[in-house]
Amino acid sequence: MEELDEAWNDFVAIDADPPPKREICSRCERPNTACYCSAITPSPIPLRNHLIMLQHPNEVKRCLRTTKIIELSLPPSHYHLYRAKRFTPKRFPDLFALLDSGERENILLFPSPTAVPLASLPPIPEKTGSKSATAYNIVVLDGTWSQAKVMFNSNATLRSMRSVALDNTAPSRYVIRTQPTETCLSTVEAVALLLAHLEEQPDIVELLTSPLKTICDHQINNGAVEHQSKEYLITNGLYGKPLKKRVKKYLDLNLKLNIKDLVC
Known part of the structure; x- marks a missing residue:
């Protein structure tokens, strides 16, 4: 009976309130101890082009989303984020107003069979016929490879755009995440290469990927390990x-x- 009383006293002493959460940075939305705001460029990177991010809803569940780096680094007037699997004019009138304005040529980052290499795309759109666009609407699909394929196949508007493929040969700096292949990149790295070329500003690569390196360094210093790509693991029998x-x-x-x- 005495043991039962002690157990009951221990049970009653349990705090009913949930444990205090870590303080979160209101800007980057990371714990204060893992905040990367110091690595974000002090002022937004000036852009001629507009970046339109179409994000798969499941991407929100990821604890490390590199799109936040992009959002904090670019001027709000030239960065647009929409979240869904299917995009229609009725549901996303602002998105289609951007795409249908005629002020900029719409291009899509996606390795479709007809995609052109990024290096072959001129920084300023070529004038054809009555078109006089002087910049691009750069549409990027944010999600896993399978999610991006679903979004591409579910939206005729995306399939009608000129698609662009990266000709990247360097490994990803996102070393705390397992990439499918040696040359797969995170969203922020892909956007950095796109903007560096189309804005004719090579330093954009370092400006956008520096916060990513800060995130990875913090994780590794606190016990995380560097990940090899699935391609590397498979080809090396691991x-x-x-x-x-x-x-x-x-x-x-x-x-x-x-x-x-x-x-x-």
């Missing part, structure tokens, strides 16, 4: 899960291409 046929086909093709480059 991936323990079974592979799908299309993954094996991709890796076999990639290996053949690399061998061809070495021979040539």
